[in-house]
Amino acid sequence: MIILSKKIRKIIDELIHATNYTIVLYRNNIISIASPNDLGSPNNYISRRTGTESLYFSRHCETVALANSRVRKILLKRRKISNIKIINFRISKSGEITNGCCCLACCKTLERFGISKITYSDNDGNFIKSNISDIKKTAKYSRR
Numbered sequence: 001m002i003i004l005s006k007k008i009r010k011i012i013d014e015l016i017h018a019t020n021y022t023i024v025l026y027r028n029n030i031i032s033i034a035s036p037n038d039l040g041s042p043n044n045y046i047s048r049r050t051g052t053e054s055l056y057f058s059r060h061c062e063t064v065a066l067a068n069s070r071v072r073k074i075l076l077k078r079r080k081i082s083n084i085k086i087i088n089f090r091i092s093k094s095g096e097i098t099n100g101c102c103c104l105a106c107c108k109t110l111e112r113f114g115i116s117k118i119t120y121s122d123n124d125g126n127f128i129k130s131n132i133s134d135i136k137k138t139a140k141y142s143r144r
Contacts, residue, residue, distance in 0.1 A: 001126045002119060008087065018093040020100055022065040025085040026074055034065035062088065062106040066113060081114040089121035097125040104139040107132045 004012075008023065011033065015021055024032040065071060065086070074084065089100035100121040102110070110118065111132055119129045 002129050004087070004127055012089065012091070012097070015091055017091045017095050020061045020088070020090045022061040023087040024065045024068070024071055025087070026071075027083050028085075031070045031074075032065045032068040034061045034068065036061050036064060060103065060106050062086070062102055063109055066109065075113050084115060086110065086115060086118045087120070087127070088118055089127070097121045099123045102132070102135055102139060104136060107136045107139055 008030075011023070011030070012021075015033075016035075019035050019037065022032070022034045023030060024034075066075070071084075075081070088102060090098045092098050098121065102118060102120065116132055117129060118132055118135070119127050120135075121127055
């Protein structure tokens with residue numbers, strides 16, 4: 001279990017309930033806060049491998065966060081990916097933090113961009129830092 005900074009906790013407290021969110025940090029600065037409602041499907045993103053624009057049909061907050069222009073610039077310039085931190089969580093209708101673990105498709109997408117670790121919320125509202133490879137062992141495809 002890890003403890004989030006006061007700045008991130010304050011942002012989480014102000015977010016709308018009943019949806020998932022992804023916060024992307026680069027060198028401990030927030031560069032993206034994304035929810036599945038931020039972009040329509042399909043989402044445009046630039047393939048890191050080819051540098052060309054592609055369509056990725058997903059509305060999961062992890063892929064929406066990667067579609068953010070500031071995040072894309074960092075990924076395409078191949079800056080230190082280790083400086084990127086992903087925090088994933090879900091806020092229930094009652095305002096409680098619940099399970100925000102990635103589905104299998106999102107794990108594969110994050111790995112494709114070179115991101116190997118993620119922090120996510122569990123059912124009790126605790127934040128856990130884990131390797132994506134460990135999450136993939138138990139993750140399933142989601143129909144969020």
